[in-house]
Amino acid sequence: EYSGAIVFQAKVGNVQLLPTLTIDKKIKNLTANDSAWSxxxxxxxxxxxxxxxxxxxNNGQGTANNVIVRDVLPDKLEYVYGSTRLDNNAVADSIISGLNIGNLVAGQTKTIYFETTLATEVNFIRGTTNLTNLADARADNASESQDTAAVSVYYDGCSSEQQRPQNR
Known part of the structure; x- marks a missing residue:
């Protein structure tokens, strides 16, 4: 009884591709010659x-703009100046206050490496002290991502000076 066709037209606006940052933090004891990252x-x-x-x-679909990475070191864990590397290239010592690693396109990864030193014996109580270290990454157009790692510091109550044979 009816004949004809109905045609619908729709205009789709710009689809915004969003970045999604992730940060993975690993640590190892250099003094103990640990070979594996934890x-x-x-x-x-x-x-x-x-x-x-x-x-x-950047696990998202869009470019993460102006990515800033920061590592908040706990008391008793001190940054070794001049040790920061971005993708194996030396960079400024700004990882503690925030290191700008530029833009990350979708699927891109960048790696930061740096070294720290644990404080001297007088800063620790006898036994085990756990230090938790937090790192975060953020971008102008992406939410912050965080990860932590911990160092379990054991101190037996004797300084390294007291442990030398001539001091016993």
Whole structure:
């Protein structure tokens, strides 16, 4: 009884492709010659050196603009100046206050490496002290991403000077 056709037209606006940042934090004890990176916890003693590796990835579909990465070191864990590397290239010592690693296109990853040193024995109580280290990455157009790693510092109550044979 009816004949004809109905035609619908629709105009779709611009689809905005959003970035999604992730940060993966790993640590290892350089003084103990650890070969493997740890995702969560390592064991150490006062004065030992700990390496930190941060891997920042854009898992979204758009470019992450002006990516800033920061690592908040806990008390008793001190940054080694001049140790920061971005994709194996030396960069400014700004990882503590915020290192601008530029833009990350969809699927792109950048890696930051730096070293820290644990404080001297007088800064620790006898036994085990756990230090948690937080890193974060953010961009002008992406939400912040965080990751942590911890160092379990054991101190037996004797300084390295007291442990030398001539001081016993």
């Amino acid at each position: 995702e969560a916890l390592i064991n150490a003693h006062p004065r030992q050196q700990v390496a930190v590796q941060l891997t920042i990835t």
